[in-house]
Amino acid sequence: MIRLLLLLMILGVWGCQEPQQDRRPVSISGEIVNPTDSYVILYKGEEPIDSARLDAQNRFVLRIDSLENGLYNFFHRPEFQYIYLEQGDSMQIRLNTIAFDESLVFSGSGEAVNNFLIDFFLESEGEENLIREALVPMEPEAFSAKLDSLKVRKVRQLEELSSEFPITEGAYHTARASILYKNYYYREKYPFWHRQMIADADGVHELPNNFYDYRSDVSYDDLSLTFLKPYHDFMVFHIGNLAYMSCKDACSIDKDVVGNQLHFNRHQLKLIDSLVTADELRDNLFRTVAFDYLLKYDSEENLEVFMTDFLSRSENNRHLSEIEALSEAIRNLSPNHQLPDLMVESADGSIQSLKELAGAGPVVFYFWSGPQQHHLANITRRVRSLNEEYQDYRFVGICLRTEKPRWKSMLTSYSLDPQNQYWAEDFESFAHTLVVYHPYKSIVTKDGKIVDGFANLNT
Known part of the structure; x- marks a missing residue:
């Protein structure tokens, strides 16, 4: 009995102490050349985690006692960029605001994955125009083959990096998702880009049966990717593509499905509601659709129909006050209203x-x-x-x-x-x-x- 009590006491102490050991502080320091603001701010999603004021030498230090491993945003007004952080990281950042992204360099623990992410971001910025000009005119099979070769090259680079430097499973997952969802994004875009450049403007190109096979690998509930730009960009266009394709054949509407803003955006609301299960991603996608519709205001009657549908599907949306404020501002700009007292x-x-x-x-x-x-x-x-x-x-x-x-x-x-x-x-x-x-x-x-x-x- 005494041995058992001793064992339980040891396990109890170990159980209490283990979370403390996991809570290793994180340090982020660096220098900003040609600063455009006095502060740097670290965000997790849309929530500020910590901030630091630049000193006389334009240097800063952020120290966080504990944070959740994952993707964060480093913000220096008006620019921001990703930073992947894990418990115990000690990261140094240097950048010049004249070329914010291009000059951004990470060093310290976690530098490998962060430099990979910024390099991937910069490569992707110039890549889209190249893909549109060189690959989109191709037939679907050739387009898919070229796009897959780009994906394989990038995944191989990531694997080589992970074999040379210690990269955790979470960091590897984030970096690999950047590659995959950017690839999926181009595939979702292809039929519409191709129609604009080559095919009949009245319809999209006929696609092979396996063209969208990658959709079986899409995750609608990956919390770690909610604020990853390639993932979010893919989701926005993916939902729009699904809405268009399902409506153009099934709905009694003219050829310009997207032109009927109320009808098309209600389709998108329905799809988000049925497919996306992660709360924060749902809220963000609902917000994107709401803003897209509201800013293309057509009539007060349609606005009321849309908002009723929106609220029935996303009544507790974390962006609700912002969306309702926008819809109210739009109502106040309707014909015959007076200008506000600004x-x-x-x-x-x-x-x-x-x-x-x-x-x-x-x-x-x-x-x-x-x-x-x-x-x-x-x-x-x-x-x-x-x-x-x-x-x-x-x-x-x-x-x-x-x-x-x-x-x-x-x-x-x-x-x-x-x-x-x-x-x-x-x-x-x-x-x-x-x-x-x-x-x-x-x-x-x-x-x-x-x-x-x-x-x-x-x-």
């Missing part, structure tokens, strides 16, 4: 509301940002052309996300009429309230009321 500043320093600016007669509001100078040059040319054609309209530019002194200097350098240019201090309020997500978004008003809250300066 304040802007003129070149002479006077403060006015959008309602006051709308005033009498027809007015077109458009939006630009100082950092996007190429866009500003394009939009300025477009506005001048429209102004000549529609001389009874007043075209009013609202500058967002730009420091006031820089905005004033740009009025001169781009020869913008200061009487029709205004500066907004609160970008978030304008972006969310006026749904400014498209670079050529404009709002047409007449006598102070909205005529078209979702006009496009280019069309």
